[in-house]
Amino acid sequence: MKIALIGYGKMGQAIEQVATGKGHEVVLKIDIDNAHELNSENAAKIDVAIEFTGPHSAFNNVMKCLELGIPVVCGSTGWLEHWDEVKTYCEKQNGTLIYASNYSIGVNLFFEVNKYLAGLMKSHADYSVSMEEIHHTQKKDAPSGTAITLAEQIMEQIVSKTKWVNGETTAANELSIISERTDPAPGTHKVKYSSAVDDIEIIHTAHNRQGFAGGAVLAAEFTAGKKGIYSMKEVLGL
Structure with a gap:
């Protein structure tokens, strides 16, 4: 898979390590300084975005991914007052979204x-x-x-x-x-x-971030060929 990482802090770096270790390629890293690079030109080369930022930016990041037709795995918390709006927009766009409060x-x-x-x-x-x-x-x-x-x-x-x-x-x-x-x-x-x-x-x-990162990459792999809204319950078959 070709992955965009939205948020390149400690979690984003842990996800990159797991993803590249499994043979995936990180083609775009978005942080506060280059948010403009999440655009239609780059969207064409992205199979899935993994979003780990914070409560004040997650909503806009998820909506942007859905607008661009990029499947998105979101692990940011504290923004769910916007959930109904995101859900409606995802359905309208025939998009793909996985949200979990914890990917471990x-x-x-x-x-x-x-x-x-x-x-x-x-x-x-x-x-x-x-x-x-x-x-x-x-x-x-x-x-x-x-x-x-x-x-x-x-x-x-x-x-x-x-x-x-x-x-x-x-x-x-x-x-x-x-x-x-x-x-x-x-x-x-x-x-x-x-x-x-x-x-x-x-x-x-949790002993380290590897469990969270591994679950996020597993969720990203799950998005292949799928449309709709999912949780880790579906990803893990629970």
């Missing part, structure tokens, strides 16, 4: 474990549920997109929790997410159920 294969398996455990716990009111997440200090959004995904999965099962909050809470209907930023920390997510007699915890800890 391990995290996506963790999502399935989280849903299953929440389903088991929903009838046990003696347990209270809370969450923690730790990331590096360069991460701009808090809580993380992964933590929000986990929280939404829990709230689908445990209906007494009607919203998540960033920080401690004493409200019975709120799900607490404690966000910590420290270096170096690629990402840790913990879900904890506590009662007077015991605790139950599930934890995913």
Whole structure:
């Protein structure tokens, strides 16, 4: 595949390493200084774009890719207030979009474990549920997109929790997410159920960025010959 990397920070560099190691070619690297190079002239030589920037630029980057007919894999979080607009435009353009709050294969398996455990716990009111997440200090959004995904999965099962909050809470209907930023920390997510007699915890800890990068490249490979909107659930066949 011929890949455009939109965002060439630490994650973009990790994706490049994985992609070239698998025989793919990175034909364009876009950062804040050369955004104008994401244009119709360069689009002709791009099979797929992988977008890892930030909450303030992701929406425009995704829309530009769809406008140019470039399949796009987006891993930026914190921009989903625009999701309905992106979804509508992707369908109008007959485009291809994969979005995930986390591309790590391990995290996506963790999502399935989280849903299953929440389903088991929903009838046990003696347990209270809370969450923690730790990331590096360069991460701009808090809580993380992964933590929000986990929280939404829990709230689908445990209906007494009607919203998540960033920080401690004493409200019975709120799900607490404690966000910590420290270096170096690629990402840790913990879900904890506590009662007077015991605790139950599930934890995913990333050791480096390779897991995220590998999943993003796998998603890019998945776009070949496809139209529509997908998630890592489809990519991994979960």
